[in-house]
Amino acid sequence: xxxxxxxxxxxxxxxxxxxxxxxxxxxxxxxxxxxxxxxxxxxxxxxxxxxxxxxxxxxxxxxxxxxxxxxxxxxxxxxxxxxxxxxxxxxxxxxxxxxxxxxxxxxxxxxxxxxxxxxxxxxxxxxxxxxxxxxxxxxxxxxxxxxxxxxxxxxxxx
Ligand code: NI
Numbered sequence: 001x002x003x004x005x006x007x008x009x010x011x012x013x014x015x016x017x018x019x020x021x022x023x024x025x026x027x028x029x030x031x032x033x034x035x036x037x038x039x040x041x042x043x044x045x046x047x048x049x050x051x052x053x054x055x056x057x058x059x060x061x062x063x064x065x066x067x068x069x070x071x072x073x074x075x076x077x078x079x080x081x082x083x084x085x086x087x088x089x090x091x092x093x094x095x096x097x098x099x100x101x102x103x104x105x106x107x108x109x110x111x112x113x114x115x116x117x118x119x120x121x122x123x124x125x126x127x128x129x130x131x132x133x134x135x136x137x138x139x140x141x142x143x144x145x146x147x148x149x150x151x152x153x154x155x156x157x158x
Contacts, residue, residue, distance in 0.1 A: 002109070003113065003116065003137065004108055004109070004111075004116075004137070004140060004141075007108070007140060007141055007144050008105055008108060008109055010144060011101060011104070011105050011144060011147075012105060014101075014147065014148075014151065014158070015098055015101045015102060015105070018151060018155070018158070019094045019097075019098060021155045022045065022090065022094060022154065022155060023090070023091075023094070025041065025154075025155070027090060029041065030042040030045075030090055031086050033086070039080060040086055041153070041154045042085055042086055042088070042090060042093060043080050043085050043086055044150050044153055044154050045085070045090075045093050045094070045097060045154060046080050046083055046085030046086075046088075046093055047076060047079070047080050047150065048097055048147055048150055048151070049083070049085075049093065049096050049097050049100060050074065050076065050079040050080065050083065051143070051146060051147065052097065052100040052101055052104060053100050054074045054079075055104065055139070055143045056100060056103060056104050056107065058071060058120075058139060059104065059107050059108060059111070059136070059139070059140065060107060062115070062118050062120060062136045062139070063111065063115045063118070063136070067118055067119055068118075068119040068120060068121040068133065069118055069119070069120045069121070069136070070120075070121050071120050071121060071122045071139065104143075108140055111136070111140075115136060116135060116136050116137040116140075117135050117136070117137065118135060118136045119133045119134070119135060120133070120134045120135060120136055120138070120139050121133060121134075122134060
């Protein structure tokens, strides 16, 4: 059995179930910014699109670039604000989120086991403190952990 079996199952479940739950939330609530500089729920969903597109790139490149693969952080606030997610239709943000995650599922379903062991060096020193080097497998599992953390901020328990 693929070591990513549970992760892939969970991602499939979330991609199928979450959009319907988000569509139940009124637009005013989704786009409300709790404070200037704080993300609205729709912007958190946008942040998950940014996470998806950046990690999709990592999941591809880690398989063929030099090892250790360097995980370069992206400017999360800049990505959210320059994508102007709060001005978009919620449906369009959701369509984007679903499409990129389906492609991530497609990619990770086909990574050979030896590539899952590729060492990935995290650029953020604080994040690395006290931790061993990570692998591509860890990076993929952490992608899901991060997604679930933010989905809970948007819709509560998932
Ligand atoms: Ni985040």
